[in-house]
Amino acid sequence: MLSSPLSVAALSSFRHGTEASAIKPLPFQNRRHRALFPSLLLRRRIFLPTASSSIWDALTGGGGAARDASLAVRRGMLLFRQGDVSGSLAEFDRAIELDPRQKAYIWQRGLSLYYLNRFEEGAEQFRLDVAKNPNDTEESIWCFLCEAQLYGVEDARRRFLEVGRDSRPVMREAYSMFKDGGDPKKLVEIFAKSRADEYFYASLYAGLYYESQNDMDAAKLQILAACQCPYGSRSDDYMAALAKVHCLCRDWSIS
Incomplete structure (x- = not known):
């Protein structure tokens, strides 16, 4: 799955665990939640850009809104990692409000929608993503997973997004x-x-x-x-x- 062109390197590194300002464990964590996410008992950090604002604006397409949208995506990814699916979706939606260009690239949003049983919106998200990146196998599969819940397996397979x-x-x-x-x-x-x-x-x-x-x-x-x-x-x-x-x-x- 690919991120938007606004900051591929930053988002990719965060996906694989790059870290940098402490975030406390979420208050909703219960015993099972802590068992599933033991690393959350440790300090969690989020990557922040260290380049000058002018360089960062160039990387993200310019302007504070694009930069804030990028940070919202990364906050959403962190919340999802912590098990706060609803919170992650709120951040992804905020990113789109700040910079509507990002909607076609936030594949993470589709995953959150799936786990909130919002399958129609999830399928739409993955279809938008595949339109921009026609070689993404996982997004094609996740679109199928959403549509199988909506239409059944056979109809979902007839609608299957073919990719490279x-x-x-x-x-x-x-x-x-x-x-x-x-x-x-x-x-x-x-x-x-x-x-x-x-x-x-x-x-x-x-x-x-x-x-x-x-x-x-x-x-x-x-x-x-x-x-x-x-x-x-x-x-x-x-x-x-x-x-x-x-x-x-x-x-x-x-x-």
């Missing part, structure tokens, strides 16, 4: 499974002895596929496996946080 070839073998296999139908068990088996990140993504998308089929027991098994694997439990990847958010929203205990 993903460089990652695991996402090529996942894309084919969602697009044409397939066996999630085979996806996991293929990557069971591969790199840690490939096993994580195979397990995550196998679980999401099961969820689109309303097989919640199988979905739970696979997404818990994604959370518990080394990559899912230790990585700062935004999608590793998403797997934990998924469990939080479904009231699944990881331990």
Whole structure:
């Protein structure tokens, strides 16, 4: 998934855990929330631009509104990582209010909409994103996931957003499974002895596929496996946080 051109480097680095001004743990955290997000008991920080304002304005398209929109996106990403899905959406929406150009690029907003059961808006977000980035496999899949909830799997598959070839073998296999139908068990088996990140993504998308089929027991098994694997439990990847958010929203205990 790609970020907007306003500050690709900054947003990408934040997605993978770049940090810089302390944010306290959220007051809504309960015992299960702390178990799912143990790192939140530590100081969390947010990346802020260190370049002069003129350079930053050039990177973001100019003006304070664009800069503030970029910061709102990063605040939204941090809140999502902390499990505050509603708060993350509020920040993403604020970013769009500040700089409407960003709407077509905030793929993170679509994820938040999915977990708030706002599937029509989520699908719209992912379709806007794919229109700008026609090679994004994950956004195509997430659009399908939203539309499967709206129209059912078969109709969602007829509406499937076709994108270019993903460089990652695991996402090529996942894309084919969602697009044409397939066996999630085979996806996991293929990557069971591969790199840690490939096993994580195979397990995550196998679980999401099961969820689109309303097989919640199988979905739970696979997404818990994604959370518990080394990559899912230790990585700062935004999608590793998403797997934990998924469990939080479904009231699944990881331990």
